[in-house]
Amino acid sequence: MTTPPQHLIWLSDPEPIEGASNGDCEVFVSLVPASHPHVVVRLQYVLLGGHKVEGPYGVRVQQADDVPLEAWKPVGATLVRDLPFVKLERVARLALTFGQRTPQGAPLDMSAGLFEAPPPIEKIPERAEEMVRANHPDVDPDGGPGALRRWRRLIRLAEVQLEYNAAAAAGEKAPATVVAEKRDASTATVNTWLHHAKKEGLDAQLAPDFSVVAVAPG
Known part of the structure; x- marks a missing residue:
């Protein structure tokens, strides 16, 4: 049997x-990115009531603990820009959700750990663009008519998914119908868009890619 790789991820003990x-307490998840193994990314989360994951509320990028001073490299804007932050955060959140326990020893509340909380309605276009850029970095809206059409399609799918999530979070019994009315479309069309959003990786569900985290040396 092949032993699964041990990725460089650490969880701090919750602190009130x-x-x-x-x-309420805070906890830090630290990861070493595979693309930049000389740094460590530390993300700050809050456990509401000691059990519900919220955040991240802070992030710090610094030299990895085992890197000697003579091997330090600057942590500048280019490095930070190139970090696969969205994917790293997904891994960190899942590691926290499954690797931590409540003070009573029970699993954490996964409702906020496995699914992204919907943003405010006015922030949906901005969040949709972030999702598309994170999941489809190869799609350039300035790359010609074909690329622009694909970009617009992906943006629409991401927005529909986020609108659906917002309606569901608000307690709507038929969130697809709410989105359909807003977009002057049929509920069947909205359901088709949601299906396509999932196929494109835009369903706002955490699907961590552990390849972005460095593996511990054997």
Whole structure:
């Protein structure tokens, strides 16, 4: 049997947040990116009530702990820009959700850990563009008419998925119908768009790609 690789991921112990009265605590997830193994990315999360994952609320990029001073490299804008941050955050969130426990020893609440919380309605276009750029970095809207058409299609699919998630989070019993009314389309058409969004990796569900995290040396 092949042993699965051990990726360089660490979780800190939860620490109570000063002034919080309901058991809220903070926890840090640290990862070494495969593309930049000389740095470590630390993401700050909050466990509401000690069990519900929220965040990240902060990120720090610094030299990896085992890199000697003479091998340090600057952490500048280019490096930060090139980090696959969206994918790293997905891995970190999943690692936290499954690797941490509540103070009572129970699994964490995965409702916020496995699915992305929908953004405010006015932020959906911005978030849709982030999703498309993260999942389809090869699609350039300035790459010609064909590329522009694909870009617009992906943006629409991402927006529809986020609108559906927002309606579902608001307690709507038929979120696809809500989106259909907003977009002057049939519910069947919206369901088709949602199916295509999932096929394009735009369903806002965490599907971590562990290849973006460095593997521990054997």
